[in-house]
Amino acid sequence: MSAAETTTTEVPPPRHSSPPSDGGTPRRPPRGRRAGRWAAPWLLLAPCLLVLVLVLGYPLVRLATLSFQDYKKPQLWGFKPATWVGFDNYKAVLTDNEFWSVVVRTVIFAGGSVLLTMVAGMLVALLLQRVSSWVKTLVNIALVASWAMPVVVAVTVFKWMFDTDYGVVNWVLSKLPGVNYDGHNWFASGPEGLTVIMLLVVWGAIPFVAITLSAGLTQVPKELEEAARLDGAGAFGTFRYVTFPIIKPLVVMMTTLSVIWDMGVFPQVWLMRGGHPEPEFQLLTTYSYEKAFGVNDYAAGAAIALITVVLLMGVVAVYMRQMLKIGEVE
């Protein structure tokens, strides 16, 4: 509370958006009921907005301006002022064939990851409702353990499991009749290597989805499901028309988050390839990083990053409307 009060003077712009009937109280919100009612939400929001504007809003603006400048090593060290170059960076990036193949690769990678995560997560959540309690406990422990695994740790473990010479995966696959994966290098080709990375991403993402959905499922009134069953609905019908609509807000939220996270996959690729992803492993994030810190063309990196953000906005805009609908229903 006190933090909120001290920051009130720093958020004047939103106040003007309040109804004119409340006008005439520019500095101190009076104790009156009416004024308190519109000031309270802004007081509550103030600290959050302040942090976000400082550490996210400003850099975002800087990212945009950077992408229109010529900004390389000399500018970074301050030997030369950054000069305005208009759309030159974008022209260079958008006419580069490599960039477009990176875009396609990223979309396929993220789309596949999200789909696998959501479907598998939902199935696990539904399964958890139907198993005996000791199985549920076991699965929960496994899920939580894999959820809590730091990405860096997970990458390391997967690298070890898919190792060419001593990897347990090659050994297991070779046990299958007619299959010989002895000494198979999973990272010799981009698509195969990215599939392994996708597996890693999905493995790490399922627990959050499954556990959250499973918590959501416990809030679905049993009576509703029983009623549907009595009325002759099958297992799928009950899920489709009773269970799913109730947990839909959760599903939408988690799909959105998955899209963001899977488009932003970075350490997985970066660490898996030892800090130097090959061209056929590049996703938009690593590509932007490579341009900025590998070739020291910070402006080009910023342009690619901004294009990623814009692309993501397009993907997510669809969900945004639904989110707002949820917000209105409250």
Place this chain on the structure above:
Amino acid sequence: MSALTTQPPARPAPSAGAALLAARRRRSRITYNILGLIVFCLSAFPVYWMLNTAFKPAKDAIDPNPHFFPFPLSLENFRRALNISDFWGPVERSLIVSAATVLIGAVVGLLAALAISRFAFRGRKIVIVGILTVQMVPLVAMIIPVFLLLNQIHQIDKLSGLVLTYLTFILPFTVWTLRGFLVNIPKELEEAAMVDGCSRAGAFIRVVLPLLAPGLVATSIYGFIQAWNEFLYALLVMSQEHQTATVWLSSFTTQHGTEYAPMMAGSTMMGIPIVLLFLLVQRKMAAGLTAGAVKG
């Protein structure tokens, strides 16, 4: 709730239909349990493989025929992992940063979530869209400008700078998730408390907060793990001698080749405490939850 109210009707005369239903239910329960165990194995295997590799002698780890059980048990890998470079310093720094981030994030985020879920006000929609939008921004895309900003406000190589950076992804997530939990708590409960003489704050503390607690805990834990696991910004902001735990672990890869066995030992030391802590709270969360209160 008690056995008395639910059991008796089925007891006295089990008709043929009821018996058949029970048998079918038992059979599908077994199928589900088997599926559940498969999920358990798939999900747990990487974790198990990490532990297995960490606890067996290093030479067994590179045997072409994998040893599935860590016999003989060896702690040599842990000794080696601790000796390669300072371990406790990075862990301490990671703890400080994660705890601070989550604490600030939970308080600030809860206030904001309350504002957008419990108040009708002009500009509310804009704020919601804003927070959603902010959440869409991939942090990887912000490395360059964030670095420039931290440099400007002299927060490079400082834990506070890292906390500030982490808040950018913890906060929107916290606000949005808590909002989701809050929406699930009916306003009527609060209003009933207010009719009974509670103030708005009183109603929140006595009615909403207890119902929200599991969600708040879940969100905080998730935030803690996110902060603990973060790698990229920790690598960028902190210097070599002030590195966090994740960066410490990744520095294993730059040694001559990759020493998998000590690396798995390091991974174990870093991951397992978090996993245990998480399991502990998970149980607490499962206990109550809002289901009963809301229905009543």
